[in-house]
Amino acid sequence: MYIRDMWRIYSFTVLFLIVVFSTYCSAVNETQFVNTTKSKLKILGVFGHLGKSHFDVFEPLLKELARRGHEITVISYFPRTDNAKAKEPLPNYKDINLTDPKVGVYLDIIDLNQLKPSFFHVINDLHLLRSMADFACNTGLRHPLITELLRSDEKFDVILTENFNTDCFLGFVHHFKVPYLFLSSHQIMPWTNNDMSNEDNPSYIPTIFMGLTRPLDFLDRLTNALIVPFLKVVYEYWFRSADQVIANEVFGSNLPKLRKIAEQSSALLVNTHSSLHGSRPQLPNVVEIGGLHIPPRINPLSKDIAEFLDNAHDGVLFFSLGSMIKMTTMPQEKLDAILKVLDSIPRKVIWKWETDELPHKMDNVMTRKWLPQFDVMNHPNIKCYLGHGGLLGLSEAVYVGLPMILVPMFGDQFHNAAAAKTRGAAITISFNDLNEQSLRHAVDACFNDTSYRENAQRLSKAYRDRPATPLKTAVWWTEYVARGNGNPYFRSEGADLPWYQYHLIDVVLVLIIVSTALIYIFFRLIKLLLSLLSAIKGKSGSQAKEKSKLKKKD
Known part of the structure; x- marks a missing residue:
């Protein structure tokens, strides 16, 4: 009896342990999606361009991130006004104000008397972009408040910065050593497509600098095919070389090449939508948020x-x-x-x-x-x-x-x-x-x-008609990049390839060399074969003559 009771207790205990262990194993083997990072982020926004229309695109995202409890530090020429603060206090939204009353910002500055649009307006646009970049880098990066920030012990989880006409502000990415997102207030720049290895086939994707109507005809494709590489070369050797000098002075001589930092962008949020600008292949981390600046409600008019x-x-x-x-x-x-x-x-x-x-x-x-x-x-x-x-x-x-x-x-x-x-x-x-x-x-x-x-x-x-609003999409991507779970997986490996590998120049050269060598060998073999055949034929002829002579002697 005692032995039977002990056996029952032992069996029950073993069964209980088996059930518990099995449950534990199934729980361990089950895929878990757990956000182990902090829910409140420290975000740095870097917007060195003086154009208000550009900042107007990004401001709704910055304010929404602050509403969600994240701590936002924004470097720009457009701090929140006292009136805006009174309407919506956002104590976790901090401005680093670069405004200089002597300079102002880009409002009502284009003199139409000086405007002479022509087919060559691209050159004028590039000159304007370069002059604005020089001013933004030289003035913004040398501002005392920027110097103070760089000397502080501040730490951030993610950086948001504008992608436009200069990379000098990417020095903040190297300084704080955190992931970052590019924000673009317009169609993607040609050099940005190059940095991210994003598709920009000139046969059907019109560049932002030309007003080409789709579908492109032959002359449009010819123009597009010539202007796209021209713009990339100009940016690399005119814009970036000047930006690098200024950035090295501010962030130190150990600053990597700005192009290398630009290639490390975790995502690019673009103020476009395929319904307007046309469908095109994009990398998974190139995200359209066209209409980000459009408010969710209509206010009554005066x-x-x-x-x-x-x-x-x-x-x-x-x-x-x-x-x-x-x-x-x-x-x-x-x-x-x-x-x-x-x-x-x-x-x-x-x-x-x-x-x-x-x-x-x-x-x-x-x-x-x-x-x-x-x-x-x-x-x-x-x-x-x-x-x-x-x-x-x-x-x-x-x-x-x-x-x-x-x-x-x-x-x-x-x-x-x-x-x-x-x-x-x-x-x-x-x-x-x-x-x-x-x-x-x-x-x-x-x-x-x-x-x-x-x-x-x-x-x-x-x-x-979209799966989510532009604002919700932009917020999600900002938080996603800060979490860091998918950052290594979305970047194109093409961004790390040198140009000759990306365009298969090395492969083409090897194929040309091998093909040439094979053709050369083939013709040498043919020539050798013909020579052998000629020798054999000549030898046969000589032997026939000898036989003929012998017959005559006989």
Whole structure:
């Protein structure tokens, strides 16, 4: 009896241990996705460009990260205003303000009298980009607050920085030794595609510097194929060489080559969307966040603007050339043509104009030095947008579904305008061709040709329909890169290859050498064979002659 009871106890104990052990083993073998990193990050944002429109794209992401409890330090020329702080205090959002009252920022600085768009505008654009890069690097990196930051014992988990016209600010990545993300307020630059080994086949992907309409014809492909490598070489040997000198002075002589740091980007967040700029192959860490700056809600308009728009029963033309162009510098001949057309159309016009008064009063036109652009566009009586092709205003018009008249003048505006024209949502006018006739025709088509509105509405639906909002996507990628789990896996191995390996130059050369050697050997063998055959034939002939002589003697 005792033995039986002991056996039962022993059996129960063994069974219990087996069950527990099996459960433990299954738990151990089960895949676990556990975020072992801290939930609150220290993030450094580095934005050394003085263009407000660029920073306007990135600011919503920075504020949202702060709302999520992360500690944000932002180097820029655009600190949060007292009014913004009063509306939404964000104590974990810290500004390092680079603003110099003597210099200011890039607002209303483009003098249209000096603007002469031509086929060779690329050279002018490169010169402008280089001069802005020189100023940003020399002034921003030598600011006393930057010196103080570099001498401090601050530590960060991830860095966000703009990808544009200079790499000098990548020195912060080396200094703090943390992963980083590039943010682009526009289509990807050619040299960035090169750094990341992202596809930029010139046969069908138009470069940002040319206003090429898709699909590309032969001349477009020829132009594209020549300009893309030219831009990459110019950036490598003109831009980067100058940036390296300044960066070495600030961050130390042990700073690696800026290109090497640029190649280590964990992700690139781009302010574009394939519905507008076209579908193209992208690396998994090149993420489209087009419309990041577009707010989630529409704010009520001021009483005077609301009344003006509410009473415009025949529709309103919204006219704005963005934050950098100084409209009052429009050449007189073109300004007279614009005023004549706007004064004569049977519709109202709301116009961003930098001074208190127009050259002459027009009853159907309201001007303001500043306008809440997105809120105005969403008014139901706004029927057409007249702009310059800047990506912020154009993206907002696409989001709302407005047909457009676009007059590109510099930078990526040609590229953006061509993209909207390709989708059938915009009429484009060359600045050189801007006159009374061309503008009148464009305005008439924008209001009366229903195809533009229908195409704009279709484009709007495609632009909005995404698995997640641009802001949520950008936040997720920032936190993901900071966690570091997938950073090594998303980078293209092509980014680490020298150019001759990437383009298979070494393989092609070996194949040419081997093929040449084989052809040479083949012809030598043929020649040798022919020689042998000739010798054999000659020997046979000699033997036949000898036999013939012997027969005669006999």
